[in-house]
Amino acid sequence: MDKPFAINLLNKEGVSERTIRHSIAVSELAVEIAAEISKKKNLIIDLNLVETGGLLHDLGRSKTHGIAHGIVGAKILRNLTNDTNINLGSCDKIFIEKLARICERHVGAGIDKDEAMIIGIGEMAYIPETIEEKIIAHADNLVDEDKVAGIEQTVENFERKLGKNHKAVKRIIELDAYINALLK
Secondary structure, eight states: OOOOHHHHHHTTTTHHHHHHHHHHHHHHHHHHHHHHHHHHHHOOHHHHHHHHHHHHHHHGGGGOOOOTHHHHHHHHHHHHHTOOOOOTTTTOOHHHHHHHHHHHOSSSSSBBBHHHHHTOSSSOOOOOSHHHHHHHHHHHHEEEEEEEEEEHHHHHHHHHHHHHOOOOHHHHHHHHHHHHHHHH
C-alpha cells in the first residue's frame, strides 16, 4: 500500500479534506521522527508502515468523530482483506492488521481496558505497543489540524476534557518523554 492508495481510500470512505490534511501532516511528522530515531538509535523501523499508518490513523472519522473512530477505522481496514473488488497490490493481511492496530491504538496515547469498558468500545486495552504505533500516536498528539503545535497544547486540551490527574493525560506525557528520549 502506498501514499496514493491511502489517500484514495480516505477519499473513497468519505473522510473530510480537513481530516486528510491533518493525516498528511501526521504522516510526514511521524516519518521524520521515525527516520531520526532509526538513525540515532540504529533501530529498524518500518517507514512505509509509519507513512501509511499516519495517513490512515483517522480513517474511522469517515463514520464518527467520537473516541471510537480508531476502532471504526480498524474495522474498515480489516474489511478490505475480504473485499474482492479492491486490489491491495503487494499489501498483505499482516500489513493491513498492523495498520488496523495503529488506528485502534493512536487515540491520545492509547486507551486502557478500564477506560475502554467505561466508554463502551470493548473489553481490551488499546495502548500503542510497537515503535511504529507509538511514533504515530505521538505525532498525532503534536499535530493540531495540519500544523505541528507541540505537546503542551495537547496536554492542556486533554486536561480540560478529562482533568489534570487523568491517566490518559499521564500516558500522553509518558509517551512524549519516551519518544524524546529516543531522539536524543
